Structure formats: C-alpha cells, structure tokens
Amino acid sequence: MLKKLSLPKIRKLGFKYQLIAPSIIILLIIGLFPLVYTLVVSFQGITMMDNDTSFHGIKNYVAIADDTRFWGALFHTVMFTVIALPIELFLGLFMAQLFIEKLPGRQIFIALLVLPVVVAPIVSGATWSLLLDNRFGPINQIINWFMGEELTLLWTINPTLVYPAIFLAEVWQWTPFMFLLLLAALSAVDKAQLEAAAIDGASYWMIFTKITLPSIWPVMAVAILIRGLDLFRLFDIVWALTKGGPGTMTETISTFTYVKGFQQFETSYTGAVALLIIIILSFVVIGALRKVELSR
C-alpha cells in the first residue's frame, strides 16, 4: 500500500532533523574531517623541510613497519594498559568492599576518595613528579625512614623505578574511579539473593564468585572498556613525569605521535601513525566488545 505523505509528516521530519543537525555538523567538522585529512596526508611526503603533497603510495606505512621506536611505544602503551588496569580494578574492588557496609563517616570518606579523579591528569603528573623528586620529594624521605639509611631513588630516571613511578600516578588517579563505579554496582546487587545464598550455606567466596561477581560484571565491563581506552591514549601523566624517558623507555603511542608530529614535523608519517592507531584501536574495541558480549 502506498504511503501517503501528508503535510505533518514532512513537518515532523523537519523537526527531528533540525534537532540533530547542529550536533551532526559539528561532529562532521571535528570528527570526520580530521580522519579524511589524515588519510590524505598519510599518502604524501610532508616533512619539516619539504611540503611535498605528491602521492607517495604506502611509503609511510612501510616505514612504520621498520620503526622500532613506534613498536616500542605501542608495546609500552599495551603494557601500561594490561598492568595498570587490573591493579586499578582489584584495588577499586577491594575499596568498594570496604565501604559497602555501614561505616561511620562513610559519605565523607567517599567524597574525599574521589577527589583524585577530577584532578587534571597533567596536574596529577606534575604532583607526582613533585612527590617523587629524588631530593625535594617526600616519598624518598619516607622510604629512608623505613629503610633507616639514606637512599636516593631516581624514580623518573632509573629504568626499574620509572614504571612503578608512572603506575603510582596512574593508579592513584584512577583507582577511585573504579572504586566509585564498583561501589555503585555492589550496592545494586540484590540483597535477597545474597541472603538466600547465605541461608543455603554458601561460603563467602562462593557468594562472591557466583552471585556478586556476575551481577556487577556488566558495570565492570564498562569500567574496563572506558579505562582501557583512556589508558591507550595515556599522554598527560607520562608527559609531565618522564616525557617518555629515560631514552624512549616510557614512550607511549600518544607521546610518540606528539614528538613526531609536533616537534619533528614528520607530518605525513605522523598521519600514517595516527591512522594505524585508530585502526588498531578499532580492532581492540571490537574484540573487547565481543568478549564482553560473550560472557553476558
């Protein structure tokens, strides 16, 4: 049957497109344009010295394959993600367990504990570089009190300490995020189920793994996804603490791209790198979503 397009239909269409138009236009400008631009540039040969806009084929992409510094940065980024994420998750879960039941001053504790989350990452990087300063920072001093001798740990220089230093800052800033989320998720677990299980004689561990964990899993999955994506673009904290040093030992994808693109002006090369990151990220996200979906 042929649908008759009466006047109000048109008017409504107009209305619904009027509503989304500004957002979509802005997103196209800021979201789509850069992708297209990057794609075009990545096939050219623009460098600091040479504004060469001729077609260079996949030269830049081939160069990435040989760039050990890029792969190193990618490796570091992945490593930061797979180490920091579980730490934040478990620490956050532990803290949430601590606060799930009644506690005097609970609200105040929670209010104070979330403060690190809203500190600007660049500021928290700066703060930790103050704290970890080998000479003027308090952390070494505290360690010295415990050790009873005068050590000077070079947190941002020593290769064995620089990762812990970054993890400290990262975990400090984002564990409260996990905590807040998991606390909310735990509070939403059906109390009746827990009581029923307790009456059935289930152990604490059984209750936790068979009831609590499955109920909070959707929230955990979202938390992992959000934080995972954030960690993948880690920039501010590393920039403030080490600038990728010592050497290129803590360089992440983002700091690498910044150095290549904005300090060395390998514009086309950086374009190729940026696109590659987006592609890698797409696969990671799709994979992660699949995984999350399967376990549901």
Added chain:
Amino acid sequence: MNAKLKKNFKTGLRLAGAVVLTILFLFPIYWLFMISFKTADEIYAYPPVWWPESLQFSNYAVLFKDGDAATVGNSLIVAGTSTVFAMILGTTCAYSIVRFKTGGDHLANWIISQRMIPPIAIVFPVFILYVWFGLVDTYFGLILLYTAFNLPYVIWMMRGYILDIPISLEHAALVDGYTRWQVLWKVIFPMCRAGLFATAIFTFVFAWNDFIFALVLTRTEVATYTVQVTHYFGGQSNFWGKISAMSVLGTLPIFFIVAFMQKYLVRGISLGAVKG
C-alpha cells in the same frame, strides 16, 4: 554480646582501613597544596619540609601579578560555555534519536564511536582546519572543539535519561497547546534535570582538565590553566612554587563543583552504566 563485640571490632578494623586509604589518596593533594604556600627556600630544602613555617601567598601573588591566573578564567569561559553548548545540542540530538529514531542505530553508533578516537590523532588536522578559519587561539575555537568532543558523551548519556521519560508527558504538553520546541524546553529539559547535571559535571571536567587540545590550539590569549601549568616546567627547569600554585588555582574550582554535585557523580562517571 560476643557477636556484638565481634561486629564492633570488624567495624573498627574497616574504619581504620578507610582512614589509612583516605590519607594515602589525599596525601598527594595535600603535598601539592602545601608546596604552593612554601617559600622558595622551603621548596628546595633537603630534606623536604612537611609543613611550611608560615603560609606564604607569594606564589599566588606572582601568578596574579603576571596575569597568569587569568588562565583559570579562560578555562572557566571555555569549559563553561562549551558545557552549555554541548548540553543543549547533545540533549536535543539525543531527543531526536530517542523519539524519532533519527538515523537509526547506525547514527547512534557512529556518534559514540567518535569518542574513541584518541585526541592525538585528530589534533593536528583540527589545527589546520582552525588556521583556515582563523580559530586558533580564540575562545570560539576551543569552545567548538570541546563541544564537539563532548557531544558523543552527552548524546549517549542524555539518550539514557530521555528514554526514561514517559512519552505521555510530552503528549500532554502537545495537547495542552505547546509546540514541539516548547515541549523540549518546558518538559524534556526540566524532566532530565538530574541527568543534565550529572552529564554536565563530566563535560565540564573534561574541558577543564584537557591539556593536549589546549596546548596545540592556543597561543596566549585563551591559554587554559593546564597549558599554563606546563609553562613552568621544562623551560628554565621546574618552578615548583608556580606549578603548585597554578595547579591549586585550577583544581579548587573542580573540587567545589564535585563537592556540590557529589550525588550526580556515579552515573556520569560510568557513561550511564550505573543508574544513579
């Protein structure tokens, strides 16, 4: 009695744990704040000084005298305005997607996918774009960028809230004699007020705390406080006094906002995964 004792003991243990954790997590913030009140002598003292002899405001005085403190004002203008824009545009967009299924699933998915792009990957093209249109180092440029960057988040969040609004409220208003636009203003916006707050905190915090976009897209006119903080490290070594004072100036407003909006935090933080 025994059970009660045991319970009290457990609570005491948990309380102790809570206190220790809170101290651990607040210590860095304490240190940051405290340094800003130290004299240069105290900042560069070895071993470090844990409590300044007297509270010095000279680190702040310098920031105000040189006009560096104005960058907090820039942050406020940029973050505030972009939040208002993102909230209005995002909410209307979300409304259209929810009520009229505009664009179907593909549009909604494309929008949220925008949030996954790493800032570093788009910042250079955006800079080029801004140069063409003369938007570098303008309030409008940063506002536009933050609005755009926050839009997917706002749309995603508000979508959830609008889904919760009974459609009959809108129908009632339509029947009562309001136009669709009026319904949006008089029904939808007031109805998702809690959602607007929760979402707005995070759009604001994002814009307020952003570093990389502001670093590339500003020069001096509209430099935000995060960019200003980094002016004090790297160049002539690290000016800890200025770094900390500037950081405190930029962090305090956020702390206040969070303190007042505590109850909206959770849903905002979790992309709506937890209904708060």
Added chain:
Amino acid sequence: MADLRISGLHKYYGSMHAVKGIDLEIPSGEFTVLVGQSGCGKSTLLRTIAGLEEIDQGTVQISGQTVNDLAPKDRDIAMVFQNYALYPYMKIFDNIAFGLRARKVEKTEINKKVDHVSKMLSIDHLLDRYPRQLSGGQLQRVAIGRAIVREARIYLFDEPLSNLDAQLRDEMRGEIKRLHKELGKTMIYVTHDQIEAMTMADRIVLIRDGKIEQQGTPSDLYDRPKTKYVAGFLGSPSMNFITARVVTQGLGYGLILENTAAQLKMPENVSQRIGEYLGSNILIGIRPEHFSLNNESKPEDSGTTIEVSIDLVQPTGARTYVSFKIGQVTAVAELNPRDIRQNESNLTLNVDVNRCVLINKDTEFSI
C-alpha cells in the same frame, strides 16, 4: 451534528498495520467509549484524533474541519493520560494551569479557572503540593482537572483509571460520568475494561484488530452482539459458548448440545432464523445470568432445562458462580446464593432461551 468524523483511517508502524480503515462518527455531546483488548488499536485511534500520531491514510474531521494537518495544540482537544502525565517538577496548580498558560490565558483568569475546577474535583487543598506527594486517586483527579480546565471541544481519555485500585476505579467512574453530565461535552474514552465501557458509555465502539467490530449503545452490544467476539468480550464472567446441532423439535427447532443428551427447544422467533442450519452445528451463547435454578419443575420449562453436575461453587456474596461441564465445555452460571443448597452435587438449570445468542460456527456472526 457529528462533532468528530473519521473516515477511512489507516495507521502503520513500520510494517505493522495498526489501524485498518476506520469510519466513525461521534455525535456532539456524546460519551463514546472505545473498547477492545490491548493492542487492538484503540489507543492509536485516540492518539490520531489528538494529533499525537500521524495519519497515514484517511481523514479526521472535527466539527466538519479536516484536522489531519493540524498540530495537537490547534485541534482544541484535551486529554487525560493513563499514567496521569503530570509534570513532577511542577506544583499541582502549575500542572493544571500549564495548558492555559500555553494559550496565553490571563493570569487572573487562570486563577479563577483552576480554582473552579479544583473545587469541582475536590482537589483545591492540594494545589501547593507536588505530584509525588499525592495518592493515586488524587493524581487522577488532578489529571482530569488539567484536562477539563481547558474547556476544549473534545475530551479524550486514554485508559485513565487503569492504574487505580478497584474501589477508586468505581468512584472515579461515577465522577467522570457526572462530569460529562455537567459539562455536556463530547468525550471519547478508551478502555480495555468492558465494565467501564458498559457503565459509562452512551455509545460503545468495540475495536478488534484495528477495525470496528461493532458500535452502538451498551445494550445493543450486550444483548444483540453482532459477532461471537462481541458477545464474548462483554459481560463478566463471559458468555458460555456451546456447540449444538440444530434439529427439528415439534413445530420448530431445537438444539442438541454437543456431547450431551440435553436438547433445548428454541422459541418461535429464534426458530425462524435457524432453519437453514438444520442438521448442522452452530454455537449457542448463554450468559451466566441466563441460567437459573429450576427448583420446582414447571411444565412450561420443559425443553429449556439441563442437568449438570457441579464442579466448583464460587460465592461472591450477592451472587454465586457455579461451574459445571456441558459436554466437554466448562460453563458458568450466575445464581442467587439463597437458591443453592449445601452439599448438592447435581443441579437442574433453566436456560433463558429467549436471550441466548446463536452464532454461525464458521463466520462467527450471530444468526
């Protein structure tokens, strides 16, 4: 004069055909109830009248004016919603005044009208409260107040009582009926509850699967259902349908109930209609109240009684419902409790054959 005329109305939701060509005229000042099972399209119909749904085909005219293209606000209608649709962030007064403000009514006038309406509905003491502070019944009154304060040409009610408990529902039914009398306006009322339809309607429009099954006064539909569906839909407990074979009995015809030996003699006026079914099966519909106890056998009852054995007795106080089997079919009879003796397992029931409904088994139209 018809206040509302709907012709050839169709409505689709994607591939779903929700309203399948409805023609309807609603006279001015009448209380019309659109009734049907949930999902039958009655609410959709109401919303197309309100302008909340687009019309895919057909026209809606109000007072002779085609309103297809008019926005809801320009149709001069008022509507009461199922879940009240009160704005939680506004006080009751503002909720009621909301529609008047949209129409730029003067402030003093608004006060006067809200005052009047709230007194009429006895909610004048609630004006300063928020919806969350009110009970369900109070909310319902506010929702109605908001509609009637508008003084629209047509009032629409979308299952307004379905969220109330039984007692309040009875009360509000009366209240709405009273309002209709007072205001004398055209009202269109949607419900799935046949009791509401029966008690309130001047006219019932029974909708089934996007089409009008039957319309008419309550007694038209109750006593003279055009189809099995209508017959079964109205009345509670609903009508008992029993397959029966048409046979000759005396000068007229009789019905042998399936799987039983019972044979009912049809009165003359009925017999005229069933002659053509002789030898074949039809359905006989008997409402529970068309059974009665045959305590002392009278000769005129011969041919209109059946013997049944009791399955279950459900007393409700005023009436008692007795279930029993007729052949394979479970039937219910509504009896006077005083007539039923304790420990009785078998009954002889009279059937009011004059009021039975006979239905063509194939077409399900009444005969």
Added chain:
Amino acid sequence: MSTTGLELSKTRHLLKPLAWSTVAVLTLSMFGCGNDAEQSTSGPISTDGKNAAQIAVESAKPLCQDGKTITIVWEAGLQSLDPKNFSGPKWEEETGCKIEVVEVPTSEMFTKIMQEYRANTGAYDALNVIPAWMPDLAQAGALEQLDSYVDKYGYRGELQTIASTYRDNQMTVDGKIFGFPDDGDVFLMYYRKDIFARDDLKSAYKNKFGEDLVVPTTWEQFIQTGQFLTDALKSEGIYGASMFREPGYGNFMFQERFRNEGGTFFDSNMKATVNSASGVKVFKDWVTENKFMPKGVEKFGFVENLAVFVKGESAMTISWPPYGRFAAGYLENEEALSWVPKTTIADKVGYALPPGGHPELAAGFALSVASTSKNKELAYLFIQWLNSEEISNERVQLPYALRDPFRDSHFTNEGYQALWPDAKEYLAALSAAAESGLLDLSLIQTDKYEEALRQGISRLWAGENPQTILDDVAVEWDKITAQVGVEKQKTVYKSWAAKSGAYPN
C-alpha cells in the same frame, strides 16, 4: 540489579561507521605554501647621526599611526617579563604600536613557530629563535632574510659592536642575516671564594696532594678538588660541586666537555664520532663526579642547582649568567624572583672559566622576523630597536629578565659594573667566556641529534654502559644524517665546523 550496561550488544556495530569515515575520501585543497612576500627594496634612509634605536622609532612612528599590533614570540616565564613590563610598553609609548607577547615554553617554541609557519597564519610577526635552530627555520623558509632591512635602516654599524662570538656565529645562515643575537648565554663557573680561601682546607689539600688548593682549570683537577671538598665539608652540609645533570641541560654540558676533551662530532665522511674515547671519558667522569655531588643531582636543572648553590650547599657550579646576579642578591626583593631561594652567599661568589677553558655558548636567543608576518617592516623595526646598543644596555640590566650581556658595551657598562660589588669581575668573566666560547652544534634538524643525545644522557643516569649508550647515539645520528642526506648535511656541518667557535683552537 539496576544496571542496563552500555547496551553492549548494540555497540558492536560501533566501529563500522568509523570505517566508513576513514574510507570516505574528500579531495581537499591542502594548505597553501608560504608566501614569498616581496623584500623591502627601497634604499637606505638617511641616518643623520641617529643611533639604531632612534632610527627604528622614527621609522616606525608613521607606520604605527593606525595603532598596529606586533606579535612577538618569547620564551614563557621570566624571559617575557622584559617585553611585557619593560620594552613592550616603552615601544608603545614611543611609537604607538602595541606589542603582543606570545609566551611559549622553550620546549614548545620550535614547534609553535614551525606550526604557525606551516599553517601560514601570519599570527607571529617577530620571533625569539635559539641560534642552533636558525639553519632549520631559515631553510624551511620560516625566517625572513634581514640584510635589506639592515641596510635600509642603517643597522650594520651597531651590529658590529655585538661581541664577535655571537655576531659571527649566531646571526647568519649561508652568509645571510636571519637574526640578531640578543642574549649572551654562556656558561661560567661560579665558585665560593670564601671556601677556597679557608686556611684549614688549603693546608689539608696541600698535605694530601702536594699542590695548592685553587679553582680548577682542568677536569682532572675539578674531580680531585670536588671530591676533596665534599670529604672535608660534608659534615657542614656542603658539597664540592653541583651541576646540571638533567638531560636537557646535560646536552649543553656534554657538547662543551666533549670538545674540550678533544672530541669531534663527525669525521670527514660525516660518520658520527660522538662515541669516541672523548665522549666515553665525559660520561665516565660524570658518573664519578656525581658521587661527590648532592644526592639526586641527576635530575638537577636550572632551579634545583641554583637552590643548592645560593643556599651555600655547594662550592662550585657551572651555569648561565643569571646565577651570578641571583647569587649576588641583585634586587632579590623583586617580586618576580620569589621563586629563587634567598641567597646566603652574596659577596662570596667568584667567577671563572669552566675547566678546559672553552665554555658552551649554550642556547641563547636571537631576534628574527617571521616570513609569514603581515607586518614585516614593523616587526623588523621593533627587533632592531630591542637589539640596539641603547635599548639592549637597559634590557640586560633588568633584574628579573634573563637577557645577558652580548655587546662589547654591555661588558663595560659602568652602570652595570656598579650594580653589586663584584659586578665588574662578573662582566669581565662573561666577556672572556664569550670570546673563548663554543657554539652549540647546529645542523639541519639539529633537534633530532640533540634528542638522541638527551636520551643517551638519561640512559646514563639509568645506569647503562657509557660506551654502549654512545655507540647507540652514534648509530642514531648516522640514521638522522642519512635521512637528511649525507652530502647535504656534510656541507652544512662543514660550514658550521669552520666557524671560529665550533671547536677549541
């Protein structure tokens, strides 16, 4: 459970659209190339015995009538207090042209200048440029050639009175003028006169080594003296020396010591030789020296090192000129200097050339005009005025700013010499240092070479083997050279190496 999740099942389509967007290719006109605006060609204007500052002011006045604004890029922080508080307002008062200062941290300056040039915004008129970048910026086309302006506005004469090291080495690329040296940044050794004069130390030193305790002039001496002083004075909280060790500054110190030890950066085939014995010796010496320096010296930058020195906790240090002023407590109450710890050693500071005798002319600044400027003429006049004999003499004396003497007349400026008791010695030392100073390595893409070296230094502090590190740095350098083009880079290097300050004579 009141969680809805992200409606995760739906989100799996999320990236499909992302894929579309990457595929959709729009042909966009790329940003335009730099505009080669016409050079100022008119002949020289009459000078009538006016000095360069006066000429600049008078030539600018007519151009400034409609209230133009000149934008100048300056290092963020203290440096920019000069144009913000002093020279900017003064210029506006004299000509009517406003000065807008764009503050950029050093680490971002090159980036920002290139960025704006690339984008052709015309946002910057005048620039502060670190001389080592000048070849890069000039070859990329970001800098305006200044010769014709210099002739037009009669500035050659005053350019000649800039101290020769700076004038000959930090002004030109391929013989063309691209900037005016504007900051006499040269390392100097600062030492504690009082400590070196202590009798107990003198005799103890003599007993131990059979020599007099003197301010060291070789690195061997430095190590011996430093270790001795630390051993003797640690109980008093004083170390023999403290030093920049943070990689950014370490880069300058390495370049200086490497050449003082006889090293050369490249051989005749343009192969990197930074991993020669001289390089390894520098690295090894550093590790040795750190042992007698304050704990955590590995991270010392400008302020940390300054703090230790002015608090009297170290006997020797090497740094840029402001140390001399700050240590002397010259106008220490100036609010802008509240970040400097209060000096406890005023009048106790001596000035000397660092061991080896050839200090690094580390970083420094030159004033240039951006090629994309829309006000080149005015931008030029402003930097000529800033750089002129008259105005620069005032600027190098600003207590808060960090511009240091770079003209012959600065070193002999009587007002300056009277600013604090030892100011005269200080200026003399600076002058001597400038004469024997060594230039920063300057090639095409110098920053890449420096970055490799900086990373090497940070690896040294991370405890790696000096030879391994320097071998890696050399490999990295060769890679960069290959990228630039060996022959091309060789030419640039040769012309740099031919300069008087490239290697010690």
